[in-house]
Amino acid sequence: MTDKLxxxxxxxxxxxxxxxxxxxVRLMQRAGVTVATVGVFSWARLxxxxxxxxxxxxxxxxxxxxxHGIRVDLATATASPPVWLARKHPEMLPVTADGVxxxxxxxxxxxxxxxxxxxxxxxxxRELAARYGTHPALEAWHINNEYGCxxxxxxxxxxxxxxxxxxxxxxxxxxxxxxxWGTAFWSQAYGAFDQVGVPAAMxxxxxxxxxxxxxxxxxxxxxxxxxxxxEILRELSPDVPVxxxxxxxxxxxxxWSWAPHVDFVSDDCYPDPADPDxxxxxxxxxxxxxxxxxxxxxxxxxxxxSAVNWRAVNAPKSPGMHRLHSLQxxxxxxxxxxQFQWRAGxxxxxxxxxxxxxxxGEDTRVFRETVQLGEELASLADVRGTRCDxxxxxxxxxxxxxxxxxxxxxxxxxxxxxxxxxxxxxxxxNVLVDLVRPTxxxxxxxxxxxxxxxxxxxxxxxxxxxxxxGGGQLLVGYQSGIVDERLHVHLxxxxxxxxxxxxxxxxEFAPPAPGSLSGTPAPALRISGLGEGGASTFAExxxxxxxxxxxxxxxxxxxxxxxxxxxxxxxxxxxAGAGWYLxxxxxxFGAVLDAVLEAAGVVGVEAPAGVEVVRRGxxxxxxxxxxxxxxxxxxxxxxxxxxxxxxxx
Ligand code: GAL
Numbered sequence: 001m002t003d004k005l006x007x008x009x010x011x012x013x014x015x016x017x018x019x020x021x022x023x024x025v026r027l028m029q030r031a032g033v034t035v036a037t038v039g040v041f042s043w044a045r046l047x048x049x050x051x052x053x054x055x056x057x058x059x060x061x062x063x064x065x066x067x068h069g070i071r072v073d074l075a076t077a078t079a080s081p082p083v084w085l086a087r088k089h090p091e092m093l094p095v096t097a098d099g100v101x102x103x104x105x106x107x108x109x110x111x112x113x114x115x116x117x118x119x120x121x122x123x124x125x126r127e128l129a130a131r132y133g134t135h136p137a138l139e140a141w142h143i144n145n146e147y148g149c150x151x152x153x154x155x156x157x158x159x160x161x162x163x164x165x166x167x168x169x170x171x172x173x174x175x176x177x178x179x180x181w182g183t184a185f186w187s188q189a190y191g192a193f194d195q196v197g198v199p200a201a202m203x204x205x206x207x208x209x210x211x212x213x214x215x216x217x218x219x220x221x222x223x224x225x226x227x228x229x230x231e232i233l234r235e236l237s238p239d240v241p242v243x244x245x246x247x248x249x250x251x252x253x254x255x256w257s258w259a260p261h262v263d264f265v266s267d268d269c270y271p272d273p274a275d276p277d278x279x280x281x282x283x284x285x286x287x288x289x290x291x292x293x294x295x296x297x298x299x300x301x302x303x304x305x306s307a308v309n310w311r312a313v314n315a316p317k318s319p320g321m322h323r324l325h326s327l328q329x330x331x332x333x334x335x336x337x338x339q340f341q342w343r344a345g346x347x348x349x350x351x352x353x354x355x356x357x358x359x360x361g362e363d364t365r366v367f368r369e370t371v372q373l374g375e376e377l378a379s380l381a382d383v384r385g386t387r388c389d390x391x392x393x394x395x396x397x398x399x400x401x402x403x404x405x406x407x408x409x410x411x412x413x414x415x416x417x418x419x420x421x422x423x424x425x426x427x428x429x430n431v432l433v434d435l436v437r438p439t440x441x442x443x444x445x446x447x448x449x450x451x452x453x454x455x456x457x458x459x460x461x462x463x464x465x466x467x468x469x470g471g472g473q474l475l476v477g478y479q480s481g482i483v484d485e486r487l488h489v490h491l492x493x494x495x496x497x498x499x500x501x502x503x504x505x506x507x508e509f510a511p512p513a514p515g516s517l518s519g520t521p522a523p524a525l526r527i528s529g530l531g532e533g534g535a536s537t538f539a540e541x542x543x544x545x546x547x548x549x550x551x552x553x554x555x556x557x558x559x560x561x562x563x564x565x566x567x568x569x570x571x572x573x574x575x576a577g578a579g580w581y582l583x584x585x586x587x588x589f590g591a592v593l594d595a596v597l598e599a600a601g602v603v604g605v606e607a608p609a610g611v612e613v614v615r616r617g618x619x620x621x622x623x624x625x626x627x628x629x630x631x632x633x634x635x636x637x638x639x640x641x642x643x644x645x646x647x648x649x
Contacts, residue, residue: 078144311348476580
């Protein structure tokens with residue numbers, strides 16, 4: 001295993017003549033590359049015909065990298081099946097909800113439940129593991145690539161059959177399934193499991209329980225593919241760690257259920273350089289990765305050295321930005337910084353995606369930055385293995401995400417946007433946050449934030465209530481605790497099992513008024529008690545049973561005064577702890593957060609806007625994301641930072 005930070009990227013030498021490989025390894029050495037990810041899309045090259053393997057080129061490549069001191073993150077190559085396989089087994093191609101079978105000619109054209117795909121993938125992995133499982137260059141196994149990136153839901157017959165098996169395992173009897181899905185509604189009752197199908201295109205709203213279970217099943221079906229490969233690697237290459245690259249906030253996969261199965265978490269992250277919030281958004285994804293691994297170091301497996309090729313506008317990273325994003329990942333727990341890709345491609349759909357070595361070659365800004373970053377990461381090798389310490393946690397839960405964004409729901413809310421809005425305020429205060437689930441162990445936190453935690457089981461609410469009773473500060477946001485894990489509504493007033501600990505319940509919802517047909521905007525909500533500003537978003541009619549009212553909606557209001565005088569923010573103290581409820585997203589959310597953090601005794605780090613300060617181990621990272629220079633004082637020391645520059649103290 002390497003004792004350095006990982007630095008390198010996807011390396012696809014099979015797309016280049018052999019002589020280019022020699023210049024690649026020479027330039028990799030110059031750039032301080034320590035690890036290359038190899039073979040991600042090499043299936044057709046490794047197995048050009050059914051059962052006929054060609055490993056000569058990969059033998060050569062592994063030895064070449066080894067002789068230049070470059071370690072290998074070896075992919076199992078199962079992400080893009082060869083054409084011959086799809087032609088031989090067209091039933092392995094994915095089917096969309098509209099019944100369209102997807103074609104060959106891009107990538108990820110397999111349905112996860114396909115037995116032909118799984119059988120052939122397993123055979124390839126067995127060959128690779130037997131051949132390279134003890135190769136001296138092998139650092140880690142990289143299973144598949146970005147599971148679910150393009151195809152996370154498949155509606156084929158094979159998937160439908162697998163879904164039925166999954167349901168039978170979950171519910172045991174069809175009566176239990178009917179009860180869970182509430183099929184008494186609209187005459188949807190099933191008489192046997194073999195009558196159940198996937199939620200393909202339907203006349204109108206599908207059954208919510210069926211949709212949510214199909215989301216869960218689809219994540220599990222991909223996980224089965226991963227586990228099948230992992231089992232082979234464990235058998236033939238037991239000492240080499242195994243990962244698969246996650247994709248941050250990917251809706252299709254519940255990474256909480258995947259994370260226990262990787263030896264280390266790895267992530268692909270592509271914040272838009274043109275988005276002014278690219279720094280906080282990147283930070284949020286990095287905090288999620290650290291949290292998925294329970295705080296253990298993780299690897300940033302892919303990021304672009306500059307522009308990508310797949311946005312409407314592919315903005316380049318400004319000078320210094322790539323370094324800042326890389327150091328941000330290290331600061332937030334990464335032990336490696338990898339990019340897509342080493343050498344910018346010459347042909348194919350990603351030719352216009354940046355590489356560490358651009359089309360222009362060595363005499364380019366991007367390559368110079370590649371070399372500089374390599375030097376800097378080499379000097380940071382001793383951060384490896386160190387950890388970050390967060391006292392605040394925020395709930396992030398795929399069930400809530402899936403359920404909140406179904407078509408049949410109370411509000412049109414974008415779950416990740418709601419989370420990102422809360423997170424941004426924490427980020428700007430330099431308060432480090434872990435992401436957790438409602439049922440996670442919360443004992444190490446002083447404050448827990450629960451934005452839009454729509455799905456809340458009895459176990460989850462009991463855990464949150466116990467956190468408050470144990471002295472914690474819990475801030476719950478609108479659209480939480482509305483349904484249980486089967487999507488059955490909590491009766492007697494929304495908030496379910498949190499009603500007592502919060503001392504409030506929710507009687508009605510008041511979504512933002514859409515404005516008039518002629519374009520007159522709807523009036524914003526006014527709030528007293530939170531300083532400046534109101535709210536222009538979702539609100540709820542709160543009923544207080546046993547809580548202090550800290551802020552109220554004041555008239556005139558949309559909805560004919562429905563909210564007038566109603567609580568916007570409440571608090572119920574319970575010993576040293578408190579349960580806070582926020583019934584809308586106020587413009588001045590920062591004031592709410594400050595109050596909660598103060599009660600929790602959590603103090604951030606004061607810094608100018610756009611300056612990120614993070615502590616990992618005994619190092620403090622100070623990152624100036626601004627296009628201008630800043631001055632600040634840190635631990636009594638005055639500091640000056642040029643535009644888009646960083647200091648590590
Ligand atoms: C990732 C993928 C890479 C490459 C990259 C381009 O999603 O894993 O193979 O396609 O995007 O940004």
